[in-house]
Amino acid sequence: MGVFSRIFNGLHKTKKSLEQKFDGVFENVKITDDFYEEIECILLSSDLGSKTTEKIIQELKDKVRKEKLKYTIDCKKALKEIMINILENNLEKNSFPVVFLVVGVNGVGKTTTIGKLAKQYTNLNKKVIIAAADTFRAAASEQLNVWAERAKVQIVKSSTGADPASVVFDAINSFKAKKADVLIIDTAGRLHNKKGLMLELEKISKIVKREIPEADYKKIIVLDATTGQNALEQVKSFDEAVGLSGIIITKLDGTAKGGVVFAIANEYNLPIMKIGVGESVDDLLDFNAKEFVDSIL
Amino acid sequence: MAFFSALGEKLNHIFSKLVNRGKLTELEIKSAMREIRVALLEADVNFLVAKDFISRVSEKAVGETIIESLTPGQQVIKLVNDELINLMGGQNEKLVVAPNPPTIILMCGLQGAGKTTFCGKLAFMLKKQGKKPLLVGCDIYRPAAIEQLKLVAKKADVPCFEKGNQKPVLTVKQAVEYAKKFAFDTIIVDTAGRLHINEQLMQELQEIKSAVSPHEILLTVDSMTGQDAVEVAKSFDDNLGITGVLLTKLDGDTRGGAALSIKAVTGKPIKFCGVGEKIGDIEPFYPDRMASRILGMGDVLTLIEKAQSAVDEKQLKAMEERIRKNTFTLEDFLVQFEQLGKMGNLADLIAMIPGVGAKIKASDIDEKQISKFKAIIQSMTTKERQNPDLIKASQRKRIASGSGTTIQDVNVLLKQYNMSKDMMKNMNNPKLARMLGGRKF
Incomplete structure (x- = not known):
């Protein structure tokens, strides 16, 4: 361990000191350049990225000037408002029947999220069917099967290596025959720069649109909160492929803040539907912009 | 492999302003460094590591040698390159081999980092090198995790030792006995993904560590990880004393700044990277080559080596x-x-050709x-x-x-x-x- 671990420990101190400031210990502290620098540190360390951080701080400075704010406590309030404003969007409730196509890169937690989502809808007395269209990763459908059993829902699956589009097709037929309310499609994790795999996803999406046009169709990208600025590229590519309708952020129970969603919200008008905060079936919560911002500041 | 190329493109852009310019003023270096800082931050390099990096390079760049040198632009490129290599840590590091077999490799990391897949790749690689590896399944939490490891083992044509949902520490001990009995020389232990702040699960790993004293404790990190990478790496290192890092999903277009910061914060080497979904998609990590790749100089050596082996x-x-x-x-x-x-993904290969990487997109x-x-x-x-x-x-x-x-x-x-x-x-x-x-x- 070298010099960096010392710097790194310093980060915790910076964070702590700022928290104290924010918590009102120094309510009467005047706003200085150092203060802005500390805010920059917090935003950068939460993965907001340099552009978004700069933008937010500029907006904050403007606000401070316009509203003639003098003290850090008011500044915190103003900053929170700015940040909440970026994230707040009207998440429209879905109607039934609804189809969720769940996409994302490898290892973000798609399968786990689907298990939790299925449970939530069964709790609402909805009839749920899960389509195991990840026919690529070893034991993916076995994993989903365990979740389906936990949520007590039907699962449509095929063998590893089968055409995922055919699984989706079968699932839709079963969905129609059983007059179910919710169809959740699990897809194989794929890196968004693999052209062939993205085309495969497009094909799956087209089948859904063609076979069940009457359903409310939501295309959800799952993002790992620990992901950095690459999440922007992920959203861009998946949006191009299927036209996204919303985001689910997972793994927010760690120390990562998932701040890249501010940059995403700035560029794409995508609502955050849910957040994942753990491994048990109930650890999928509704998104709340205020709480999300509170966890960063 | 588009690894780091986005950052490379950015730095290329910055340096195109510097190159062929004759002498540099302090102000010019400062503005170039500001852009480098932004590039590093957008590449997910930890902001403190980036800050330190910038101050180190600036210090050297503003010095007399650079101002009086005939090609200051080139000097700055060299300095940034050297510092990047420095940051990612010297030479490529190989796996430790125990004097008395079996060599025990313990895998650890967050959920979804790619541990299980990497276990298979490691086993496959070792087998190709003439070793006799044994995979051990200890992820008793994630549904079907052991099932996945078994399938991966099959692909690598390596046996998989598992005892269902038995306590991992017990399974590992039995696996060591099993390996001795049947002359396996390397044991690769797959463990459940866990959060670095989950004390109970961290303790489980500590128990395994004290029970069998692994020769390698490898932290698997997703190369797309953001600022949190340092926190995660530091936490695993403090708790377990990791011996190295495995970087996964490098076949994506992530700029991979996490790689730079992890090494800087833990001091532990990055040993291998995962570069695809196939079992053979594993490569040693070469910091020097990566640095030149960041700078848009391509990776001629990796290209040549790949060609030679195929x-x-x-x-x-x-x-x-x-x-x-x-x-x-x-x-x-x-x-x-x-x-x-045979050489693998063509797009990856082309990205390695100097000067071409920036012009041809993988897609x-x-x-x-x-x-x-x-x-x-x-x-x-x-x-x-x-x-x-x-x-x-x-x-x-x-x-x-x-x-x-x-x-x-x-x-x-x-x-x-x-x-x-x-x-x-x-x-x-x-x-x-x-x-x-x-x-x-």
């Missing part, structure tokens, strides 16, 4: 001979395509085109392959229908072949050979 030496010699005599035929062309296929390369070309050549007679001049209009028509392509496709292939042939001719030109670093073809 190309059959004899075939290569024969082809070299023909190139020398300038009798390069369509048959050789076919062999080339086949070897390209522009159509692998299907290659198989089309192969089909066309395979539809030719031996005579035609050896003497393409024989291929006239009627032959083209026959070849097109034989390979399920069009006459245009056949024409494109023949044109490509002629271009390659011309290029080969130039390879014999001593001037060009010197430019290619004296490498023989």
